[in-house]
Amino acid sequence: MKGLGVLSTFIKKEFRQIMRSREMLLVLFLLPAIQLLVMGFAVTNEVKHIDISFFDLDRSIQSRRLMEAFSSTDRFHLVEVGEQDRPELQLFRWKSKVVIVIPAGFERKLAQGRIPALQLLLDGIDGNTASIANAYVQSCVKGFTEGYLRGKDPRRVGYMLQGQKASEIIIQMSFNPDLQSNLNIIPGIIAVLVTVTSMLLSAISLVKEKELGTLEQLLVTPVKKYQLLIGKILPYLLITLLQLQVAVLLAGLIFGIRVAGSYWVLTLFSIVYLFTSLGFGIFISTRVESQQQAMFFSWFMMVIMILLSGFFVPVQNMPQGVRWVSFANPLTHYMTVLREIVVKGSGLMQLKEELLVLLGGGMLVFGFGILSFRKRV
Amino acid sequence: MIKTEELTRKFGDFIAVDHLNLQIVRGEIFGFLGANGAGKTTTIRMLCGLLMPSSGRIWVNNLDVAKEGEKVKKSIGYMSQRFSLYQDLKAKENLEFYAGVYATPRAEAWENTLPLLEQFGLKESLNMRTAELPMGYKQRLSLVCALVHNPPLVILDEPTSGVDPQARREFWQVINQLAFAGKTVLVSTHFMDEAEYCHRVIIMQAGKEVALGPPRELKQRFEVQNMQELFMKVAGGINAKLK
Numbered sequence: 060m061k062g063l064g065v066l067s068t069f070i071k072k073e074f075r076q077i078m079r080s081r082e083m084l085l086v087l088f089l090l091p092a093i094q095l096l097v098m099g100f101a102v103t104n105e106v107k108h109i110d111i112s113f114f115d116l117d118r119s120i121q122s123r124r125l126m127e128a129f130s131s132t133d134r135f136h137l138v139e140v141g142e143q144d145r146p147e148l149q150l151f152r153w154k155s156k157v158v159i160v161i162p163a164g165f166e167r168k169l170a171q172g173r174i175p176a177l178q179l180l181l182d183g184i185d186g187n188t189a190s191i192a193n194a195y196v197q198s199c200v201k202g203f204t205e206g207y208l209r210g211k212d213p214r215r216v217g218y219m220l221q222g223q224k225a226s227e228i229i230i231q232m233s234f235n236p237d238l239q240s241n242l243n244i245i246p247g248i249i250a251v252l253v254t255v256t257s258m259l260l261s262a263i264s265l266v267k268e269k270e271l272g273t274l275e276q277l278l279v280t281p282v283k284k285y286q287l288l289i290g291k292i293l294p295y296l297l298i299t300l301l302q303l304q305v306a307v308l309l310a311g312l313i314f315g316i317r318v319a320g321s322y323w324v325l326t327l328f329s330i331v332y333l334f335t336s337l338g339f340g341i342f343i344s345t346r347v348e349s350q351q352q353a354m355f356f357s358w359f360m361m362v363i364m365i366l367l368s369g370f371f372v373p374v375q376n377m378p379q380g381v382r383w384v385s386f387a388n389p390l391t392h393y394m395t396v397l398r399e400i401v402v403k404g405s406g407l408m409q410l411k412e413e414l415l416v417l418l419g420g421g422m423l424v425f426g427f428g429i430l431s432f433r434k435r436v
Numbered sequence: 437m438i439k440t441e442e443l444t445r446k447f448g449d450f451i452a453v454d455h456l457n458l459q460i461v462r463g464e465i466f467g468f469l470g471a472n473g474a475g476k477t478t479t480i481r482m483l484c485g486l487l488m489p490s491s492g493r494i495w496v497n498n499l500d501v502a503k504e505g506e507k508v509k510k511s512i513g514y515m516s517q518r519f520s521l522y523q524d525l526k527a528k529e530n531l532e533f534y535a536g537v538y539a540t541p542r543a544e545a546w547e548n549t550l551p552l553l554e555q556f557g558l559k560e561s562l563n564m565r566t567a568e569l570p571m572g573y574k575q576r577l578s579l580v581c582a583l584v585h586n587p588p589l590v591i592l593d594e595p596t597s598g599v600d601p602q603a604r605r606e607f608w609q610v611i612n613q614l615a616f617a618g619k620t621v622l623v624s625t626h627f628m629d630e631a632e633y634c635h636r637v638i639i640m641q642a643g644k645e646v647a648l649g650p651p652r653e654l655k656q657r658f659e660v661q662n663m664q665e666l667f668m669k670v671a672g673g674i675n676a677k678l679k
């Protein structure tokens with residue numbers, strides 16, 4: 060009972076300080092708005108007018124049909140190629156982002172019911188655009204195939220161009236049929252936001268006590284370390300959850316994005332994930348002496364986490380080694396989960412593996428933070 | 437009330453406190469004197485349980501600080517050398533916070549502090565942000581916060597540095613009242629006139645005790661007129677602040 064009183068004293072004081080600090084309020088409410096607006100509009104995955112060029116070695120009716128399938132959409136912009144041009148140089152000289160080589164015999168193979176191969180060259184500099192362009196290409200080719208097959212005897216041409224792969228990608232896209240980028244980017248931004256707020260604010264607020272000497276004053280009181288830690292950390296857990304609501308609300312207002320899944324599942328996962336980011340915050344605070352250092356290390360940490368999370372570059376596009384690191388990055392999992400919940404509406408049962416991963420990671424990091432705190436403070 | 441046995445603290449090779457043996461009784465005003473870096477704060481921090489001794493032992497109220505730190509902490513009111521209240525909270529909110537931290541019921545906390553707040557003229561400023569208080573009032577508030585749980589042992593590390601003579605006088609009035617009420621007061625200072633008000637003082641130099649006893653006795657023993665001269669004589673007094 061007494062312990063609860065001490066805790067509530069801490070929490071009351073922390074909230075008072077937060078409400079009085081202009082910077083804190085800015086971080087809380089303006090940051091989500093700005094991040095959502097700037098990143099939501101700027102980091103767009105919706106790719107239009109991708110420069111594409113064709114090397115048509117077949118010069119047949121069907122090969123021309125295929126090219127028409129690409130020129131009829133505003134996703135692609137056809138770049139003319141001359142006699143001297145070579146497919147690789149086309150990418151190298153930044154003339155196109157996508158090159159398709161239609162091999163000789165394309166039409167013949169099609170008529171014979173064999174699967175003709177198309178060579179696809181993608182500019183991977185921007186991994187996101189490349190993977191999206193890839194998906195567009197697949198869907199254009201599929202459209203073309205379906206058009207070709209229509210009216211033909213299905214038993215005679217009982218195959219599908221590109222086989223499994225095309226249909227697989229189509230399934231993924233069906234949750235976001237227009238590949239509306241916001242739908243994918245916004246949950247990512249929210250995940251980043253949750254990380255930034257919780258890690259940065261908790262690290263700063265803990266170090267501040269150290270820097271101003273108030274921590275020493277607390278350590279001569281009978282307050283136990285766990286009370287001190289909970290009293291300092293819980294307010295930031297609550298604040299971050301509040302900020303999450305603000306962000307979700309803004310995403311709805313600005314981009315018209317609704318959370319497809321359960322709101323409670325979203326909150327549950329956020330709480331679980333917060334153990335990780337708050338744990339990092341605690342850990343950082345025990346290793347530094349000033350608020351500036353805390354800020355520096357938190358940003359450093361966050362940039363690495365964000366880069367390796369699949370926010371900018373899809374995890375599939377990373378080299379194998381980096382992919383392992385990315386798998387060990389809690390933010391990757393949280394981001395995946397947020398996307399699943401917001402876009403697909405996945406429920407707790409579909410996400411239970413991620414829940415275990417996040418729970419395990421959270422306990423590990425948080426435990427580590429507490430140990431470091433106990434040892435160093 | 438306090439007893440130390442060969443209390444020593446090293447930082448690496450550097451010995452900040454060197455085999456100190458103290459015995460401080462209930463109701464006593466005990467002064468720590470010494471130049472900058474003499475080891476006053478280090479000693480005090482060990483007495484409060486903020487710092488572990490490298491060797492030696494400490495008892496507060498017959499409790500071993502190393503073993504029963506938690507119990508000891510309840511009986512100590514500590515005012516650190518550095519001002520360390522929350523500047524962005526109101527004066528009143530700081531008081532409430534420390535009352536809460538010591539789990540002192542609100543009514544009791546007011547009972548403990550109200551007379552002091554009135555004496556210090558702080559009652560009118562309770563709703564001011566701590567940052568806006570003048571230096572002297574910040575120090576007064578620190579002292580009140582240290583007394584919010586009515587501790588039997590009060591440890592003040594240079595409470596009067598940076599405050600005006602009026603405030604210093606008030607501080608010493610309060611210190612005397614506390615001792616009169618049966619509390620033990622440990623106070624470190626650079627002011628030799630303040631040393632005269634202590635029941636007993638220790639003069640430290642480079643972590644060692646160079647003189648220990650009641651001011652009057654020490655003055656006789658070293659054949660000096662006042663504490664200032666005494667300090668110059670035993671501690672070289674190179675860094676002693678003059679007022």
Ligand SMILES: Nc1ncnc2c1ncn2[C@@H]1O[C@H](COP(=O)(O)OP(=O)(O)OP(=O)(O)O)[C@@H](O)[C@H]1O
Nearest residue numbers: 447450452470471472473474475476477478479517
């Ligand atoms: N954490 C620490 N690490 C290393 N050295 C320290 C540490 N704390 C104190 N010291 C050293 O111990 C010595 C004694 O310091 P202390 O603060 O106890 O002196 P003091 O008598 O309180 O001086 P002042 O009058 O300046 O407050 C100083 O030389 C100081 O540099």
Ligand SMILES: [Mg+2]
Nearest residue numbers: 476477478517
């Ligand atoms: Mg000192």
